[in-house]
Every structure is written in structure tokens, then in C-alpha cells.
Amino acid sequence: MPVFSANLGFLWTDKSLPEAILAAHAAGFVAVECHWPYETPPEDVAAALKETGLPMLGLNTVRGDVAGGENGLSALPGRENEARAAIDQALEYATAVGATSVHVMAGNASGAVAHSTFVGSLVYACAQAAKNDITILIEPLNRNDAPDYFLRTTDQAVAIMDEVKASNLKLMFDCYHVGRNEGDVVTRFKALQPVIGHVQFASVPTRGAPDQGELNYAFVFRKIDAAGWVKPLGAEYKPGGSTEATLGWMSSLV
Numbered sequence: 154m155p156v157f158s159a160n161l162g163f164l165w166t167d168k169s170l171p172e173a174i175l176a177a178h179a180a181g182f183v184a185v186e187c188h189w190p191y192e193t194p195p196e197d198v199a200a201a202l203k204e205t206g207l208p209m210l211g212l213n214t215v216r217g218d219v220a221g222g223e224n225g226l227s228a229l230p231g232r233e234n235e236a237r238a239a240i241d242q243a244l245e246y247a248t249a250v251g252a253t254s255v256h257v258m259a260g261n262a263s264g265a266v267a268h269s270t271f272v273g274s275l276v277y278a279c280a281q282a283a284k285n286d287i288t289i290l291i292e293p294l295n296r297n298d299a300p301d302y303f304l305r306t307t308d309q310a311v312a313i314m315d316e317v318k319a320s321n322l323k324l325m326f327d328c329y330h331v332g333r334n335e336g337d338v339v340t341r342f343k344a345l346q347p348v349i350g351h352v353q354f355a356s357v358p359t360r361g362a363p364d365q366g367e368l369n370y371a372f373v374f375r376k377i378d379a380a381g382w383v384k385p386l387g388a389e390y391k392p393g394g395s396t397e398a399t400l401g402w403m404s405s406l407v
């Protein structure tokens with residue numbers, strides 16, 4: 154039976170991160186994950202994780218100048234030092250809270266130089282992360298939400314993983330992005346399962362709770378489960394109001 158991780162970048166954003174961890178535990182999630190926790194002291198997060206017994210699955214590297222439209226640094230030619238600093242920061246925070254993975258965000262770029270810049274950043278990230286048994290994740294984002302993002306497809310992600318050749322580099326398979334960009338979510342999941350490090354989901358195309366939209370998540374969850382995937386699936390959707398009011402899917406879809 155599938156189990157779920159609450160993505161606290163989107164769920165319970167009305168609460169502080171430690172309070173959101175308590176809320177996720179009370180709602181029945183078995184794990185949590187976040188986006189950019191850096192304003193919360195890691196010891197406060199660690200205390201809430203300890204109190205609830207929930208693991209923190211992952212967090213993201215910072216995006217750079219968000220107001221200026223940046224969405225990550227690791228594929229940006231000329232920004233290698235900032236990208237490395239973002240990776241160091243994420244790994245330090247992950248280590249302090251016991252998080253098991255870090256999503257290295259590529260940023261808005263294209264072309265061969267961006268590709269080699271991203272590969273270089275990932276080689277660095279994987280080497281640093283291996284010291285603390287942390288997995289590095291890369292995630293293709295869909296072209297509607299992130300039209301200029303460097304990493305767009307699962308094929309591109311696999312080619313990059315083949316080039317980096319690090320056993321701790323894995324794919325973040327977000328059913329929402331795959332559903333919007335590529336389709337064939339279940340078929341792609343099965344084909345990619347050996348290189349997937351984490352799975353996320355939200356309704357397609359609105360990024361709401363998974364019991365709405367064109368993707369049948371009762372079917373998707375059943376197939377992922379049947380494929381032998383036992384890690385928590387990350388609920389990364391925008392509740393558009395009270396998170397509790399959207400949680401019916403936790404029982405209706407499994």
C-alpha cells in the first residue's frame with residue numbers, strides 16, 4: 154500500500170516549518186520534504202522531526218535571484234561558484250536535519266555550455282553528498298510552468314545521469330511534470346524505476362490535490378505500488394486554502 158510524504162513547500166504554508174511537520178504527522182503522513190527551509194534554524198526542524206519520528210526526505214538548492222526570474226544556478230555558465238555555494242548550503246542543512254536527498258536546481262538556460270556546466274555542478278554535488286550518504290536529485294520541470302528551465306524531459310535527465318556516472322545521482326520523478334510534459338506516466342515510471350530516487354505528484358493540469366484532474370491517481374498509485382516501489386510518495390500540490398480540507402485522497406485513492 155502506498156505511503157505518503159507531505160511536501161511542506163506547498164502543504165501547510167500557513168504554519169512555520171516545525172508546526173507544519175507536526176501537522177503532517179497528525180494527518181497521517183509518514184515523511185516530510187520541503188523546498189527552501191533556509192530561514193528556519195535547522196535545530197528547530199530537527200526537534201520537530203524528532204518529536205514526530207518523521208524523516209525529512211529532501212530539500213532544494215536555492216534558486217538565486219527569484220525576483221529576477223532565476224530558478225536555480227547549477228546550469229548557469231559563469232555562475233559555478235554560486236552554484237557550488239548553493240550545493241554546500243543545501244548539503245549542510247540536509248546533514249543537520251538528517252535529510253536523505255538534495256534536489257540540485259539547474260536554472261533557466263539552454264545549450265551545450267549549460268549542459269556541461271550542469272554536469273560539472275552535479276559531479277561536484279555527488280562527490281560532496283556521498284560523504285554523508287545523501288542522494289542528489291534532478292527534476293525535469295514542465296514547459297508550461299517553467300518554460301526556460303534547463304532540464305525539461307526524463308530522457309534529458311537520463312542522458313545527464315549517464316554522463317555524470319554517480320551512484321548517488323537519481324531522478325526526481327514528479328508525476329505532475331511528467332504528466333504535463335510527456336504523458337504515459339505509468340509506462341515512464343516503470344521504465345525509469347531503477348534510476349528514480351523520489352516520486353512526487355499533483356493533479357494534472359492544475360497542480361491541486363490528486364483526486365481531481367485528468368490523471369487517475371488511484372490507478373497510478375496502484376501501479377507504482379505493484380511495481381514494488383515502497384518509498385513514500387511526495388504530495389507536492391497546492392491546496393489553495395486549508396490543507397486539511399484537501400486530504401480526502403489519502404483514504405479515497407489507496
Ligand SMILES: O=C(O)C(=O)[C@H](O)CO
Pocket residue numbers: 162188213256292294327330353389
Ligand atoms: O517544482 C517542483 O516540482 C519541485 O519539486 C521543486 O521543488 C522545484 O520547485
Ligand SMILES: [Mg+2]
Pocket residue numbers: 292327353389
Ligand atoms: Mg516536484
